Amino acid sequence: MIFGAMYEQRSSLENPNTPMNSQELAEYLGAVNGITVSPAMAQKLTAVYACIYVLSSTMAQLPLNVLRKVDGRIVPATDHPAHYLLHDEPNQWQTSYRWRETKQAHTLGWGNGFTRLVRGRRGELQTLEMCEPQVTDLVKNGSRWVYATQDEDGKPLAVSPEDMVHLRAIGSGRRMGTSPIRQNADTIALGLATVRYGKEFFEGGGRPTGLVTLKNGDLKEDSWERLKKVWRGAVSGLTTTKNKTLLLPADLDYKALTIAPEDAQFLETRKLTRSEIASIFNVPSHMINDLEKATFSNISEQAIQFVRHSVMPWVKNWEEELNRRVFTRAERLAGYYVKFNLAGLLRGTPKERAEFYRIAIQDGWMNRNEVRVLEDLNPLAGLDSMLLNVNTQLLGADGLPLPVTPKE
Known part of the structure; x- marks a missing residue:
């Protein structure tokens, strides 16, 4: 099988037997200052996780219905198979809420969210099976584009574009979205580096690393070895949770080499990073518990702006993609369509x-x-x-x- 061979040729740099898609390769090669800014790693940053959670949970809680326009009147299309799948249970593993929440999180993290449409012999819709973005890619097989993915058993699977609901984040190409995390890797890497710096600083006893020099005279070889031994024992004691006084058997001078947190504007950097990450995902800062510049009056207005400018673009993205893939052309001409209800948020x-x-x-x-x-x-x-x-x-x-x- 040509497709199967092509799919299995992709491998990771560490292990040729481990598949690696184009997104994972870009993440591996795009490490910033020794920090791999992958979607999974970025979500360890609280601001990134909070932004993804806010948008994903909001999209998941909106009522989603299948409607039909008949003779100028709009009626619920509860008789269509898509109604139960979209409104209640898309597959045996997920509820509608959990499916939409995960799919939106995939789109925000990896830039693409995939759901495979499983149809019967007569073309009727049976289930909506979500595909993991880490193992799904769009490839060209001869003159035809197909989605290379895996089934539930991990076996290679080719899916035609007509049977794949593909939700995309903003990107430079027509076919695939680009991960917001990858597009803003430098900003997120700064946040991860700040967290790592704080962690290492406090794990080291809350003291900056420094240089120890002898004030007067020289040390003999046996004195030098003795000083190193005492120094290692004293420093290892500082890594515990208890504060200890450092005692050394010589007249030594200590000079700090690392920058203390207050001098490095540690807190200011973390606040700025949170604000920048919120702007990447177009989420108001107060939605991720950044209330420094918020007031009761502007929070009410920002909540309305959140629905209009943060949620509505994703609602439109979802509706258009579901309408063109879930329904056949004949069903769309018959008046079937899906609609999110934003009344609850407004x-x-x-x-x-x-x-x-x-x-x-x-x-x-x-x-x-x-x-x-x-x-x-x-x-x-x-x-x-x-x-x-x-x-x-x-x-x-x-x-x-x-x-x-x-x-x-």
Whole structure:
């Protein structure tokens, strides 16, 4: 099999028997200052993990429904197989929430999120099987593009583009997305280096490394060996959690070689890195618990901006990709489509919702039972009629008020 041979030829630099895709190779070659900035390593940085979690959990909790537009009316398409798979259980291992959360995290970390569509003999949708981005790549087999991935048993598998839901992060190519972590490796490497510096500093007893010199005279060979032995024993005692005084058997001078945290602006660097990482993922700083410049007034406004400018682009990305892959062309022409419901994120405070509902009812474009449904309340008899403000007049096609017919 040509595809199988091509897939197995890819190998890691350390072990020829271990497959390595193009993303892993780029991560291996792109180590910054000795720090490999891979998606898995980057998520050890709390700011990166928090950004990915915020966006992934937000996309996962949004209601996702299959709808159909028929004769100008929109009705739930609960009879379509995709409704249960997208809304409840895409496969036997995941719920809809867990599938969307993981797929979004893959896209933010590796730049690509893959889900294989498994169809029956008649083309009906059966399951949505998620593929790991670490073992999935887009390759050209002759004149045809295929997705090279693995099944649940780890065996090579070729998937046609028509049967792969491929969610992409922003990238320079048409076919594959680029990992935001790889695109901003220097910034994330700075954050990882700062964490490593703090860890090593405090593991070393919280004291900077320095240079010890003799103030007066020279040391004989036996004295030099004795001094080294005492120094090693004293320094090893400083690595414990207890603070100890360093005693040396000579008149020595100590000069620090490393920069103390306060001189290196350790805390300021960590704060700046958190802010920069939040901007990489387009997440407001207060969403990752960075409240230094936040106030109660601007947090409310930033929450709205988060939905509009952070969540909405991903919602559009998801909807367009699902619509073009889940449904056949005939189904799309028949009016089937998927839709995320963002109403829950934009509901506002009880006072703001009450004002919104009041205007909607008085202006006559919502009835009271529709409001009750949005508030998770059961409809009541007599509340289906539309109300209209007495100061409002209906206009005809010519723009003039319609005549009022007196009641008999």
